Amino acid sequence: MALKTPEQYYESLRDGRVTFWDGQSIPDITKSDRFRVPLALIAHDYEYDDPDLGHLRRYRTEDGSEAHRIFQVPRTAEDLQTRVEMLMHTSIGTAVSGVFMALLQCVDDIRAVNPMYADNIERIYKYCRDNDLRGAEVITDPKGDRKRRAHEQDDPDMYVRIVERRKDGIVVRGAKLHITAASCIHELVVMPTKGMRQDETDYAVSFSIPVNTPGVKIINRSFAPAELNAFDYPASSHHSMPEGMVIFDDVFVPWERVFLAGEVQLASKLAQSLGLWERTGGVIEAVRMSELFVGLAQLVTEMQGKENDPIAQNSIAELITYAEMLRMSLDYSLRHYETTPSGMVHPNTLGINAAKYYYAANFHQTVKFLHDLSGGLVLTLPLESDLRNPESGKYILKYLATKKTVDVETRMRVYNMIRDLTADAYGGWQFVVALQAGGGLPAQRLMMNRLYPMEQARQRALAAAGATRRPGEARKAAE
Numbered sequence: 001m002a003l004k005t006p007e008q009y010y011e012s013l014r015d016g017r018v019t020f021w022d023g024q025s026i027p028d029i030t031k032s033d034r035f036r037v038p039l040a041l042i043a044h045d046y047e048y049d050d051p052d053l054g055h056l057r058r059y060r061t062e063d064g065s066e067a068h069r070i071f072q073v074p075r076t077a078e079d080l081q082t083r084v085e086m087l088m089h090t091s092i093g094t095a096v097s098g099v100f101m102a103l104l105q106c107v108d109d110i111r112a113v114n115p116m117y118a119d120n121i122e123r124i125y126k127y128c129r130d131n132d133l134r135g136a137e138v139i140t141d142p143k144g145d146r147k148r149r150a151h152e153q154d155d156p157d158m159y160v161r162i163v164e165r166r167k168d169g170i171v172v173r174g175a176k177l178h179i180t181a182a183s184c185i186h187e188l189v190v191m192p193t194k195g196m197r198q199d200e201t202d203y204a205v206s207f208s209i210p211v212n213t214p215g216v217k218i219i220n221r222s223f224a225p226a227e228l229n230a231f232d233y234p235a236s237s238h239h240s241m242p243e244g245m246v247i248f249d250d251v252f253v254p255w256e257r258v259f260l261a262g263e264v265q266l267a268s269k270l271a272q273s274l275g276l277w278e279r280t281g282g283v284i285e286a287v288r289m290s291e292l293f294v295g296l297a298q299l300v301t302e303m304q305g306k307e308n309d310p311i312a313q314n315s316i317a318e319l320i321t322y323a324e325m326l327r328m329s330l331d332y333s334l335r336h337y338e339t340t341p342s343g344m345v346h347p348n349t350l351g352i353n354a355a356k357y358y359y360a361a362n363f364h365q366t367v368k369f370l371h372d373l374s375g376g377l378v379l380t381l382p383l384e385s386d387l388r389n390p391e392s393g394k395y396i397l398k399y400l401a402t403k404k405t406v407d408v409e410t411r412m413r414v415y416n417m418i419r420d421l422t423a424d425a426y427g428g429w430q431f432v433v434a435l436q437a438g439g440g441l442p443a444q445r446l447m448m449n450r451l452y453p454m455e456q457a458r459q460r461a462l463a464a465a466g467a468t469r470r471p472g473e474a475r476k477a478a479e
């Protein structure tokens, strides 16, 4: 078994998977226009001979074989740094295979409850690694009425659940929403979306199955139409990945692929550990994007002759603050890494949650500075076709000129990038992704409250206030 080529990746998707898009069933996604860009992005990550990125993509496993670095379990701070560097150059369709890190991070706790589940995790991980397969993070349930728990919903299928336990496996029913790249990968790695209570055992379920397993159906959606030209849409014309509603219509899962089937005490552990790796991915993307915002703002300012304008400088300083805070937060989380009992090194959990929160909570108002600087052309810039038409193009070249040193076509490209990234369909997608992907703001607040070294903070506050007794002790003394 070896690394796949891009062609072998395409070939591996012709497996009878059931997938829909825009009212149509798509029998072979490799022949569909809708999937052209997403599959090309993932295929690119299979280019192991790339002279610039090949060394980042491949690594040697402990068994001596070669595999994609997404499967490398970080054992040192350097491993973790290299992983982050690799992720800076990797499509989201490959990055979601980080789901295996989340599973392996919990494997010690899982083994303590049921060694068979732990063995299954390690075997499926190696199977995917050695066959160069990709897995999706399949977590978010429809959840129905948010006030009620899984087993209290009007329809019991609002969270994926076990409907039958058999000698050879389990049968599951339900759906998972918003699953990034679900149709474009090989394995659906399913986990509970949150902690489950003792009366919700059927909902504490985790497993991994191939996308073409009978009963699995995927309904796709993306912000991007099939065709976008690269001049008018410099970001989204080559960067889109569908999300899928994944349906489990009474799907049989053999025991060899089950990671959890009723042990409720493990449900939140799995959900939280995935949260860490998902949010790390979000912060990496935020670092990349925020640096781009600074560059775009600077270009627009220079092109409009506003480089000495204090308001423009203030706006750019705001964008720099955002970019630097994110870069430093990521850096902090990597330097202050944590280690699991079995030796896996992972980013600092509190640091990543705080960084992801900062990114999401401030994204919208930070983009406002870029829009404020750029002006109305962000939305009203004429299309490339009008630039290329000599009858209209001559006016565009005349009236979009600012000064002799600025090439109008380059100015248009910069504006198109700003619109595409922040003010068009892809931009709208980014606004929601910042908030929701990896869990909404409350999910990070919860983790921060849980993980902050509160006792230390409490002691310092008491000492600063000149208190000699802790609040509990004072009450006892009065009794």
Ligand SMILES: Cc1cc2nc3c(=O)[nH]c(=O)nc-3n(C[C@H](O)[C@H](O)[C@H](O)COP(=O)(O)OP(=O)(O)OC[C@H]3O[C@@H](n4cnc5c(N)ncnc54)[C@H](O)[C@@H]3O)c2cc1C
Residues within 6 Å of the ligand: 096, 137, 138, 139, 140, 141, 142, 143, 146, 147, 176, 177, 178, 179, 180, 181, 243, 432, 433, 436, 437, 438, 439, 440, 441, 442, 443
């Ligand atoms: C582009 C995109 C890609 C995604 N990719 C994936 C993926 O690959 N895999 C995956 O599993 N998920 C994925 N997600 C899902 C993402 O994790 C969820 O959207 C997010 O966790 C919020 O859940 P929700 O969409 O069901 O909204 P809701 O649950 O309705 O949450 C909306 C807001 O309400 C809050 N809330 C929820 N319940 C309550 C309550 N009882 N009381 C008070 N407030 C509450 C939430 O914290 C959140 O702030 C993706 C989402 C997006 C937008």
